[in-house]
Amino acid sequence: MPASLRHLANWAIIGTLLAQDPCGRQILMSELTELYDQIRACTRCVLAQGRTRAVPGEGPETADVMFIGEAPGFHEDKSGRPFVGAAGRFLEELLSDIGLHRKDVYIANVIKCRPPGNRSPTPTEIEACRPYLDRQIELVQPRIVITLGRFSMERHFPGARISSIHGIPKKIDGVLYYPMYHPAAALHQPSLRQDVVGDMKKIPELLRQIEQIEESNRPEDAEQLALF
Numbered sequence: 167m168p169a170s171l172r173h174l175a176n177w178a179i180i181g182t183l184l185a186q187d188p189c190g191r192q193i194l195m196s197e198l199t200e201l202y203d204q205i206r207a208c209t210r211c212v213l214a215q216g217r218t219r220a221v222p223g224e225g226p227e228t229a230d231v232m233f234i235g236e237a238p239g240f241h242e243d244k245s246g247r248p249f250v251g252a253a254g255r256f257l258e259e260l261l262s263d264i265g266l267h268r269k270d271v272y273i274a275n276v277i278k279c280r281p282p283g284n285r286s287p288t289p290t291e292i293e294a295c296r297p298y299l300d301r302q303i304e305l306v307q308p309r310i311v312i313t314l315g316r317f318s319m320e321r322h323f324p325g326a327r328i329s330s331i332h333g334i335p336k337k338i339d340g341v342l343y344y345p346m347y348h349p350a351a352a353l354h355q356p357s358l359r360q361d362v363v364g365d366m367k368k369i370p371e372l373l374r375q376i377e378q379i380e381e382s383n384r385p386e387d388a389e390q391l392a393l394f
């Protein structure tokens with residue numbers, strides 16, 4: 167679909183719901199906002215008991231680029247926003263290297279509540295949050311989903327090794343996924359920094375290719391996309 171029509175289509179898909187504000191007035195809520203409310207009230211796993219705030223995710227509802235991290239950390243749990251600590255500052259630097267700002271992209275996590283002591287998420291916790299992230303991807307319909315780190319990659323590339331597949335895009339169920347190392351990993355292991363910077367720099371060209379193929383709307387170009 168031409169890029170000019172795609173965002174209109176997104177709006178149609180997202181739709182709106184009626185809700186009441188604290189004064190009882192009727193307001194329009196997007197389905198994504200409604201999903202955020204469900205996540206903030208979620209008690210599907212034990213992490214609900216220890217959280218200060220759930221961290222649903224944030225960004226434009228029609229973002230072309232979606233990043234999926236692992237889980238909220240200390241600062242995210244306090245603020246309710248994703249990637250606001252050291253890893254977030256590095257992510258913002260990486261974005262600015264390719265001419266993007268965090269307000270241009272959608273940022274979410276595999277799980278929405280902080281695990282105690284920042285331990286790794288358990289399979290049960292990941293499963294409990296799975297429908298929320300699936301729905302976020304469905305509603306935003308990004309052109310590219312960038313998985314950050316092992317847990318985010320594992321969700322879409324089960325059994326893969328991040329050292330083998332980082333920086334290689336792949337279309338799965340109509341969505342283009344692009345696995346990268348987690349920015350926090352590069353902060354702790356400087357040897358990974360070059361990979362993270364290099365993989366990020368490939369994103370503008372990938373987006374250009376996707377846009378060209380969408381705009382030409384020719385079957386042979388669509389086949390090229392399928393090669394990812």
Ligand code: URA
Nearest residue numbers: 235236237238248249
């Ligand atoms: N902050 C997040 O929101 N997610 C991560 O994976 C790391 C830091």
